[in-house]
Amino acid sequence: MSSGGYKKDESLEENRTDSGIESYRSLVKSDEPRESSGDFSAPRDKFSGGDERLDSAYGSSSITSLTEIVEECRISSSTEQAQISELSEQEENLLTTITEDGDTILHLAIIHEEEAIAQELIEIFPKDVLDIQNNLYQSPLHLATYLNLTEVVKGLLKKGASLELQDQDGNTALHMACQHGQTECATEMTSEVSLSKLAPVLETQNWRGLTCLHLAALNRQHQIMCLLMKKGADLNIQEGTSGKTALHLAVELHDITSVKHLLSKGANVDAAMFNGCTALHLAVGRQDAAIAHLLCQSGADTMLRNMEDETALDLADGNDDILALFPFDDIQISGRSVVGVKF
Structure with a gap:
């Protein structure tokens, strides 16, 4: 995969999982790593997804030729060494090479959406190889998620592929599922993984400071939001x-469905951003009477002040529907609130 001129962060480079292929090489008969004998061609831009480049340095002929090689590599743990030792030098090189873009043959099979080949490679390779990250810090699980290859995701998870690896944007594979709406992949990642392994992933923030729940809220992924909340997402x-919670983000998007989901699951209605604004401040400031009403029904404190010393009422800007949400019992005429009363 092409790095697109991306300059690696040195701290990330230190943590990159790029030596796992050696554990696989130890299984083959040659002790010396060889240069790849695969048929390489120029990178091709088959896929492009914003910051995620999904192009391959392997020619399609190399991927096609894998079918026969993988058939010969179907191995059991009891005969692993014997069968791998029978591979030709070309086959060894093809299976153990890492391209100049950091891709293993598993990365490339996934990029080309060769699901059958990918599944065979998952069975063949040890776990360390499954977690190798390419030059964009994408693991095979990242790529399978991005391409919505649910069965490949399932196979990787079953083999123990890590959910915690982060790509060049700090996203885990679950972050990607939340961002792109890959609901089936997200379901696999939240149901097939133990809560102890899932918990740190749910707390992980990408380099923009966003967790999986934040991304799901930003992209109106209601079903995925429910999955995350069910699994204990904070x-x-x-x-x-800026210190926004998922509730703040949903309010900013005028997404009343997400607001209802979050409030029903116990989200703090009065949680404040770094500047002191609550969700009610945001709803009133955006003149969203429906969401403001819902927040008030859920017990939002109308008198909380932000760092500008403003209450939500101060932001109402004469909107009668909003003002009607803020009656003051100590300012009444004939038992009626003066709010909204014309003199």
């Missing part, structure tokens, strides 16, 4: 730039 965790 509803009140703040994103790293």
